Amino acid sequence: MKQIAILGPGLLGGSIALALRERGGAHVRVWGRRAAAVEEVRAAGCADVASTEIASVVGGADVVILATPVGVLPELAREVVRHASPSALVTDVGSVKAPVAAALTPIFEGRARFIGSHPMAGSERTGLAAARADLFSGAVCLVTPTKETPAETIDDATALWEGLGGVVHVLSPVAHDAAVAWISHLPHLLAATLVNTVVARDPAALALCGPGFRDTTRVAAGPPPMWTEILAENHGAVRVALEALIEKLNALATLLDRPPGERDPLMHDFLTQAKAARDRLRIPAARHHV
Amino acid sequence: MKQIAILGPGLLGGSIALALRERGGAHVRVWGRRAAAVEEVRAAGCADVASTEIASVVGGADVVILATPVGVLPELAREVVRHASPSALVTDVGSVKAPVAAALTPIFEGRARFIGSHPMAGSERTGLAAARADLFSGAVCLVTPTKETPAETIDDATALWEGLGGVVHVLSPVAHDAAVAWISHLPHLLAATLVNTVVARDPAALALCGPGFRDTTRVAAGPPPMWTEILAENHGAVRVALEALIEKLNALATLLDRPPGERDPLMHDFLTQAKAARDRLRIPAARHHV
Numbered sequence: 148m149k150q151i152a153i154l155g156p157g158l159l160g161g162s163i164a165l166a167l168r169e170r171g172g173a174h175v176r177v178w179g180r181r182a183a184a185v186e187e188v189r190a191a192g193c194a195d196v197a198s199t200e201i202a203s204v205v206g207g208a209d210v211v212i213l214a215t216p217v218g219v220l221p222e223l224a225r226e227v228v229r230h231a232s233p234s235a236l237v238t239d240v241g242s243v244k245a246p247v248a249a250a251l252t253p254i255f256e257g258r259a260r261f262i263g264s265h266p267m268a269g270s271e272r273t274g275l276a277a278a279r280a281d282l283f284s285g286a287v288c289l290v291t292p293t294k295e296t297p298a299e300t301i302d303d304a305t306a307l308w309e310g311l312g313g314v315v316h317v318l319s320p321v322a323h324d325a326a327v328a329w330i331s332h333l334p335h336l337l338a339a340t341l342v343n344t345v346v347a348r349d350p351a352a353l354a355l356c357g358p359g360f361r362d363t364t365r366v367a368a369g370p371p372p373m374w375t376e377i378l379a380e381n382h383g384a385v386r387v388a389l390e391a392l393i394e395k396l397n398a399l400a401t402l403l404d405r406p407p408g409e410r411d412p413l414m415h416d417f418l419t420q421a422k423a424a425r426d427r428l429r430i431p432a433a434r435h436h437v
Numbered sequence: 438m439k440q441i442a443i444l445g446p447g448l449l450g451g452s453i454a455l456a457l458r459e460r461g462g463a464h465v466r467v468w469g470r471r472a473a474a475v476e477e478v479r480a481a482g483c484a485d486v487a488s489t490e491i492a493s494v495v496g497g498a499d500v501v502i503l504a505t506p507v508g509v510l511p512e513l514a515r516e517v518v519r520h521a522s523p524s525a526l527v528t529d530v531g532s533v534k535a536p537v538a539a540a541l542t543p544i545f546e547g548r549a550r551f552i553g554s555h556p557m558a559g560s561e562r563t564g565l566a567a568a569r570a571d572l573f574s575g576a577v578c579l580v581t582p583t584k585e586t587p588a589e590t591i592d593d594a595t596a597l598w599e600g601l602g603g604v605v606h607v608l609s610p611v612a613h614d615a616a617v618a619w620i621s622h623l624p625h626l627l628a629a630t631l632v633n634t635v636v637a638r639d640p641a642a643l644a645l646c647g648p649g650f651r652d653t654t655r656v657a658a659g660p661p662p663m664w665t666e667i668l669a670e671n672h673g674a675v676r677v678a679l680e681a682l683i684e685k686l687n688a689l690a691t692l693l694d695r696p697p698g699e700r701d702p703l704m705h706d707f708l709t710q711a712k713a714a715r716d717r718l719r720i721p722a723a724r725h726h727v
Contacts, residue, residue: 267647271715287645316645326642329635334653336689337627339711344682345619346714352616353718355577355606357557361718362652363624368715371708378693379701386693389686392634396683399626403668403676411669418661421629424636425561425658428643428651 152208154178154201154223156188158270159240160214161278164193166311169280178204180215187275205230210307211259213239218376221250231259236303238264242327242373243380244291244320252293260300263291263320266313267331271368281312288313289327291320328384333392335374336385338367442498444468444491444513446478448560449530450504451568454483456601459570468494470505477565495520500597501549503529508666511540521549526593528554532617532663533670534581534610542583550590553581553610556603557621561658571602578603579617581610618674623682625664626675628657 151173153160160177167173177194178201179185188197198204205211205227215223220239231237237259241247244263255261268286270277288308292301305315318326342364345352378385399417402410441463443450450467457463467484468491469475478487488494495501495517505513510529521527527549531537534553545551558576560567578598582591595605608616632654635642668675689707692700 267645267649269647269649287647289645326639326645329638330642330646330650333634334631334650336686337631338653338715339708340682340685340689341624341627342711342714343707344623344678344685346710347685348619348678348681349616350714352620353714355557355579355616356620356718357559357577359557359559359656360620360624362655363628364711364715364718365652366649367708367711369712371705371712374708375701375705378704379697382693382700386690388634388638389690389693391638392630393683393686393690395630395634395637396626396679396686399630400676400679400683403672403679407669410672411665414668415661415665417633418629418657418664420636421632421654421657422659422661424632424640424643425628425654428646428654 149173149210150176150208152176152178152204152211153194153214154204154212154227155180155214156184156193156197156275156278157214158273158275158277158282159266159268160212161188161191161193161275162268162280162282163212163214163311164188165191165278165280166283168193170310176204176208184275191275191278193275193278201226202230205235207232208235210303211235211237213237213241216373216376217241217243217247217380220247221254224251224254228254228258231255233258233260235259236300236307237261238304238307240264240266242269242331242377244289244323246380248291248293248320252295260297260303262296262300262304263323264304264308265289265291265323265327266308266311268313269369271366273370273373283308284312286313288315289323290315290317291323292317293320324381325384328381328388332378332381332385333388335366335369336378336389337392338364342367439463439500440466440498442466442468442494442501443484443504444494444502444517445470445504446474446483446487446565446568447504448563448565448567449556449558449572450502451478451481451483451565452558452570452572453502453504453601454478455481455568455570456573458483460600466494466498474565481565481568483565483568491516492520495525497522498525500593501525501527503527506663506666507531507533507537507670510537511544514541514544518544518548521545523548523550525549526590526597527551528594528597530554530556532559532621532667534579534613536670538581538583538610542585550587550593552586552590552594553613554594554598555579555581555613555617556598558603559659561656563660563663573598574602576603578605579613580605580607581613582607583610614671615674618671618678622668622671622675623678625656625659626668626679627682628654632657
């Protein structure tokens with residue numbers, strides 16, 4: 148039976164544990180920094196072993212999944228590597244990948260088989276209470292090898308996420324960070340900015356909102372410390388994406404002022420292009436909403 | 438038994454019909470312009486009478502609900518007023534209210550009791566197939582009297598939407614259009630712009646999207662003709678909202694380039710403010726998603 152260690156019982160770590168338990172065939176060990184978090188894991192019954200001691204969770208594990216905030220990964224990795232088997236597959240679930248690869252690759256080099264991962268299955272909710280066994284079902288899971296990562300390590304990480312129900316795409320850490328700047332980090336900034344723009348203008352208007360505003364701004368309810376960290380780590384790529392978006396918005400502002408005969412056909416084209424692309428998206432429906 | 442006429446069996450008109458049928462106590466008549474639409478209404482069993490003839494649907498009705506696109510309302514109203522009872526409550530469900538009030542108030546003056554409405558319960562989906570009896574359950578429904586609207590007419594429109602499960606807010610047509618520019622029309626433009634920005638940069642990135650991008654852009658799948666019309670009718674207020682948002686985005690672009698020690702605390706504050714406001718939103722969860 149495979150020994151799988153999960154470090155960090157939050158939304159993602161907890162969901163991985165639940166998915167593994169539901170699927171069966173794995174011995175699931177969960178590490179939490181705080182005793183209270185470990186107690187919560189035990190109460191939820193999502194692990195065979197739950198402990199605050201890294202050695203007992205990581206020692207002898209076939210797979211080690213680092214599911215903590217990105218900022219503590221280097222410190223955690225230095226502890227993990229002291230106990231990990233050299234044959235262990237080690238991966239993380241952070242939302243930025245180039246800084247993580249740069250920090251963790253040298254730590255694990257020759258001492259475990261590290262490769263970055265990023266399951267696109269977050270939520271504005273956090274913690275074990277929000278975890279679900281089906282969180283990765285149909286979800287895009289990005290696996291991010293460097294040029295030096297052996298094919299076998301890529302295959303093993305792919306099998307891990309596919310086993311949890313994910314749809315795997317493989318790309319480099321740098322390509323990952325460039326892509327998510329547009330499809331995840333920019334949307335987050337936009338959602339937060341939309342909320343703050345309305346609040347600055349008229350907080351009472353929030354009482355009048357419908358489902359459109361709710362969904363457009365959902366991610367703005369995500370944890371500020373995590374998102375501050377993500378935006379800091381990927382600020383260069385996010386800035387490029389933001390500038391491109393602002394340029395399009397400026398063009399729209401100008402368009403709104405043009406005579407109807409010019410404005411409306413161009414606006415219709417713009418909206419039609421967006422609808423066509425949005426209609427092609429195939430993402431499983433969210434399973435929980437605020 | 439109340440006679441209720443619904444003109445236009447689309448998402449909103451169809452959902453009103455279904456809700457009235459489920460609730461009982463009303464005789465529901467539905468008008469559709471096309472024979473095929475009327476056949477669809479009959480097949481769905483959501484009306485006691487379904488017809489392409491306005492006279493037979495509107496004649497003797499206690500309530501007349503105009504649920505067609507905003508652009509055809511004046512023409513439809515001129516037809517409706519020939520058959521409506523002077524005591525009939527007439528309302529519409531359009532997403533802009535000042536132009537509708539300006540066009541329809543003189544048509545119905547002294548000949549029926551007109552007041553505008555706007556249930557904030559749309560969807561990116563359209564048509565009778567997307568209609569649901571619970572679409573208005575817990576949904577904000579805006580009722581927009583002018584200074585001349587009698588209190589009884591406001592009360593009757595309020596009772597209509599509350600009877601369908603809605604939470605009614607009353608405001609003037611101009612205040613309505615100013616508010617929805619920020620909470621509905623601006624989010625729509627943003628969602629479409631976000632999609633088009635990603636498409637222009639790298640359409641392949643759309644294959645990597647997670648639930649954040651899905652929800653942030655959901656409304657961009659809405660019908661382009663309807664949204665072109667809405668943005669045209671409310672272009673002045675939308676432009677003001679768009680400029681305010683662009684100003685905040687420009688500030689964020691500058692912030693992203695500042696040293697981490699300055700950037701990160703300010704970014705954290707910005708995200709915390711947004712999360713606090715978003716957490717206060719109370720909107721029923723959507724019942725269908727792409």
